[in-house]
Structures are given as C-alpha cells and as structure tokens.
Amino acid sequence: xxxxxxxxxxxxxxxxxxxxxxxxxxxxxxxxxxxxxxxxxxxxxxxxxxxxxxxxxxxxxxxxxxxxxxxxxxxxxxxxxxxxxxxxxxxxxxxxxxxxxxxxxxxxxxxxxxxxxxxxxxxxxxxxxxxxxxxxxxxxxxxxxxxxxxxxxxxxxxxxxxxxxxxxxxxxxxxxxxxxxxx
Amino acid sequence: xxxxxxxxxxxxxxxxxxxxxxxxxxxxxxxxxxxxxxxxxxxxxxxxxxxxxxxxxxxxxxxxxxxxxxxxxxxxxxxxxxxxxxxxxxxxxxxxxxxxxxxxxxxxxxxxxxxxxxxxxxxxxxxxxxxxxxxxxxxxxxxxxxxxxxxxxxxxxxxxxxxxxxxxxxxxxxxxxxxxxxxxxxxxxxxxxxxxxxxxxxxxxxxxxxxxxxxxxxxxxxxxxxxxxxxxxxxxxxxxxxxxxxxxxxxx
Numbered sequence: 001x002x003x004x005x006x007x008x009x010x011x012x013x014x015x016x017x018x019x020x021x022x023x024x025x026x027x028x029x030x031x032x033x034x035x036x037x038x039x040x041x042x043x044x045x046x047x048x049x050x051x052x053x054x055x056x057x058x059x060x061x062x063x064x065x066x067x068x069x070x071x072x073x074x075x076x077x078x079x080x081x082x083x084x085x086x087x088x089x090x091x092x093x094x095x096x097x098x099x100x101x102x103x104x105x106x107x108x109x110x111x112x113x114x115x116x117x118x119x120x121x122x123x124x125x126x127x128x129x130x131x132x133x134x135x136x137x138x139x140x141x142x143x144x145x146x147x148x149x150x151x152x153x154x155x156x157x158x159x160x161x162x163x164x165x166x167x168x169x170x171x172x173x174x175x176x177x178x179x180x181x182x183x
Numbered sequence: 184x185x186x187x188x189x190x191x192x193x194x195x196x197x198x199x200x201x202x203x204x205x206x207x208x209x210x211x212x213x214x215x216x217x218x219x220x221x222x223x224x225x226x227x228x229x230x231x232x233x234x235x236x237x238x239x240x241x242x243x244x245x246x247x248x249x250x251x252x253x254x255x256x257x258x259x260x261x262x263x264x265x266x267x268x269x270x271x272x273x274x275x276x277x278x279x280x281x282x283x284x285x286x287x288x289x290x291x292x293x294x295x296x297x298x299x300x301x302x303x304x305x306x307x308x309x310x311x312x313x314x315x316x317x318x319x320x321x322x323x324x325x326x327x328x329x330x331x332x333x334x335x336x337x338x339x340x341x342x343x344x345x346x347x348x349x350x351x352x353x354x355x356x357x358x359x360x361x362x363x364x365x366x367x368x369x370x371x372x373x374x375x376x377x378x379x380x381x382x383x384x385x386x387x388x389x390x391x392x393x394x395x396x397x398x399x400x401x402x403x404x405x406x407x408x409x410x411x412x413x414x415x416x417x418x419x420x421x422x423x424x425x426x427x428x429x430x431x432x433x434x435x
Contacts, residue, residue, distance in 0.1 A: 014205070014206075015205060019202075019205075020199050020201075020202050021199070021201040021202050021204065021205050023201075024201060024204070024375075025201055025202075025204035025205050025206065025307075026204060026306065026307050026308045026309070026371060026375060027308070028206070030215065031206040031215055031221075031223075031307075031309060032309045033216075033217035034206065034215050034216065034217050034218075034219055034221055034223065035206065035221075035223050035304075035307055035309035035310055036217075036309055036310075036313050037217045037218060038220075038221070038223055038224045038227050039223075039227060039304075039309070039310050039313055039314075040313070041227075042227040042228065042230065042231055042288065043284060043288060043314075043317075045231050046230075046231055046234055046284050046287065046288050047280060047281070047284045049231070049234065049235060049238075049239060050234075050238065050280050050283055050284050050287065051280035051284075053239050054234075054238035054239050054242070054256075055238075055260065055279065055280055055283060057239070057242050057245065058238065058242055058256060058257060058260045059260075060245070061242060061245050061246075061247075061249075061253075061257065062257060062260070062261075064245075064247065065247050068247055
C-alpha cells in the first residue's frame with residue numbers, strides 16, 4: 001500500500017496520484033491486453049509441460065505400479081499354489097513312508113516269527129533227541145547199576161556166608177540175591 | 184477505492200483493500216503495454232514453476248513406492264482423471280491434458296495468491312474471462328464438430344411437453360450463453376472478495392483496541408480462503424467437465 005504521493009501521470013485511469021486503485025483494478029481495461037498476453041503464454045507453457053512431460057510420466061508410473069502389483073499378486077498366487085502342492089507332496093511322501101515302514105515292520109515281524117518257529121521246532125527236536133538219549137543212557141546206567149548191585153550183593157553175600165562159617169554155594173546165593181533184588 | 188473518505192478520518196486508519204490487485208510493471212514505472220513484464224507475469228510464471236515442481240520434478244524418480252510429493256502429483260492426476268472419466272465417460276479422457284491444465288493453473292495460482300504480499304492472478308477478470316471463454320468456445324466448437332446440427336438438440340428438451348419446448352429452448356439458450364460469465368465471475372469474485380476482506384480486517388488492525396479481534400478475523404478468513412482456493416478450482420474444473428459432457432453427449 002503506497003501511501004506517499006507519487007504524482008504519476010502514467011498511472012492513467014486506474015491508479016490515482018497516490019498509487020491507490022481507482023475503483024476495481026479488475027475492471028481496468030488498460031491492463032487487459034497485458035494480462036491476457038501473459039496468461040496465454042502461461043497456459044500454453046503449462047499445457048505443453050503437462051501433455052508432453054508430466055501427464056505421460058505420471059500415467060507411466062501409475063501403470064507400472066499397477067503392473068507391479070498385478071505381477072506380485074500373480075507371483076504370490078503362484079507361490080501359494082506351489083506351497084500347497086509341496087505340502088501335498090510332503091503329506092503323500094509321509095503317508096507312503098509310513099505305509100512302507102509298516103510293511104517292512106510286518107515283514108520283519110513275520111520273518112522273525114518264522115525264524116523263531118523254526119528255531120523253536122529245531123530246539124524242540126534237539127531237546128527231544130537229547131531227552132531220548134539221556135533216557136537211554138539212564139536206562140543203561142540203571143541196568144548197569146542193577147547188574148553191579150547183583151554182583152556186589154552176590155559177592156557180599158558170599159563173603160558174609162563165608163564169614164559166618166558157611167559154605168558159599170554160588171547157585172544158592174545167586175538165586176537168593178536174584179529173588180531179593182527182583183522184589 | 185475510498186481514499187478521500189478514509190483520509191479525512193485520519194492517517195492511522197486507511198483502507199486500500201483493492202490496491203493489492205493493481206498491476207505494476209516489474210521494472211521501472213512506465214506505462215503497461217501488452218508485452219510489459221508485470222507482477223502478473225511474475226506470479227503467472229511462479230504458478231508455472233509450482234506446477235513444474237509439483238508434477239515434473241517430484242515424479243523425476245518415477246518411484247514405484249512414491250515419495251510424498253510424488254503422491255501429491257499422483258493424487259492430483261487421479262483426482263482430475265477420475266472426475267473427467269466419471270462425468271464425460273471414456274471419450275472425455277482425450278481432453279484430460281486440457282482440463283488438467285486448467286485445474287493445475289487455477290489451484291496453483293489461487294494458493295500462490297494466499298502468500299502474503301503476493302499478487303493473485305485469478306482475482307482478475309482479465310485472467311478468468313479468457314479461461315472461461317476458452318472453455319465456452321472449445322465446448323461449442325467441439326459440440327458442432329462432434330454432433331453437427333444435432334448439437335442444437337441440447338436446447339430442445341425432448342422430454343418436456345411439446346408446448347413447453349420453445350420456452351425451455353429460450354431458457355436453455357440464455358443459460359448456455361451465461362455460462363462463461365458465471366464461470367469466470369464466480370472464480371474471480373470469490374478470490375477477490377476474500378482477499379479484499381482480509382485487507383479490510385488488516386486495516387482495522389491499526390487500531391490497538393480492535394487489533395486482536397482483527398488478527399483473529401484475518402486468521403479465520405485465511406483458513407476460509409484456503410478452502411475457497413481449492414473449492415473454486417474444483418468448481419471451475421468440474422463445470423468444465425460438465426460442459427464438455429454437453430458437447431460430447433448433447434442429448435439430455
């Protein structure tokens with residue numbers, strides 16, 4: 001706000017001698033050509049800047065971002081599908097492995113069982129053979145012992161008869177000992 | 184404006200609310216010819232610089248994840264693009280650079296005008312009338328080029344009763360030619376009034392008793408004017424879109 005008097009003659013009809021506006025400066029038609037001229041230049045410059053540089057660039061940025069987002073979403077979807085697939089494969093492998101393990105365990109169990117059965121049968125047979133052998137040996141020993149007992153008894157009886165002053169009759173002693181030991 | 188009356192009251196209380204709109208030469212004190220660089224030139228070029236900084240420099244990195252300034256540029260782009268597409272449809276998108284030029288110029292000029300000591304270019308009818316006339320002529324020429332004589336169907340309201348149609352046609356014709364007037368005066372009037380009111384309040388601030396109220400009032404008006412700056416740019420742009428739609432689809 002210029003308050004000091006300027007006394008400008010160039011001010012014309014729009015500005016008084018104090019440099020203040022006369023009426024509305026908006027309606028000062030002396031200034032119109034100047035304002036319109038610079039406005040047209042400004043608008044042309046802005047239009048060129050926007051249509052040549054700014055707007056295509058922003059459109060490209062927005063399109064690129066949209067593309068990136070779409071691609072990323074697709075990639076994420078892809079990865080998710082892959083993850084699900086991998087999980088399925090894993091579960092399947094796990095189930096397979098479990099079934100295989102069960103099969104192997106059952107097989108091993110059957111094998112062991114049959115081996116065990118064989119071994120038991122063999123062992124039973126061996127035990128039976130051994131037992132029969134032992135029984136035979138016992139019977140032999142028992143027979144041997146009986147004979148030995150008779151011989152010793154006969155000898156002892158003969159000695160006793162002799163010691164008692166009798167005549168040791170072999171036949172009598174034998175039959176007596178036999179009769180005694182059989183009973 | 185009221186120099187004589189206020190000068191009589193005393194030198195402490197002087198209102199010159201309209202002095203802020205005076206066009207002055209940038210260099211020297213000569214007369215203002217059509218080519219003279221003036222404060223209008225300076226603030227118009229500052230608007231260019233602001234638009235360049237906002238839309239070109241901020242997007243120079245072309246970041247996928249935008250910086251703050253790039254976000255603003257993208258928001259402005261999306262805002263006007265969507266507005267144009269919503270109102271005019273797909274055919275309207277062709278005129279996007281034109282509409283964007285109008286919006287960015289008006290919004291930047293309005294906001295630059297909110298700086299203290301600045302010159303508000305959009306407060307001048309010499310600026311807003313060419314803008315509105317450009318829209319008016321574009322729409323009229325485009326309407327006839329696109330639709331031929333059927334563009335006149337804009338004035339012939341076929342959904343109204345036949346007897347009413349001539350009357351409506353006259354009203355439509357008048358309203359069509361009033362468009363550039365209202366379009367330009369709305370913008371310049373709003374901006375000018377706000378700035379003048381702020382200046383008046385500023386004049387009252389010279390009186391010590393009133394000055395706190397005056398400062399508060401200036402603050403409140405400033406907030407309102409910031410809102411008006413954007414809304415008027417928005418209104419100008421949306422009306423441009425509506426007029427463009429008339430040219431592209433003249434049937435009601």
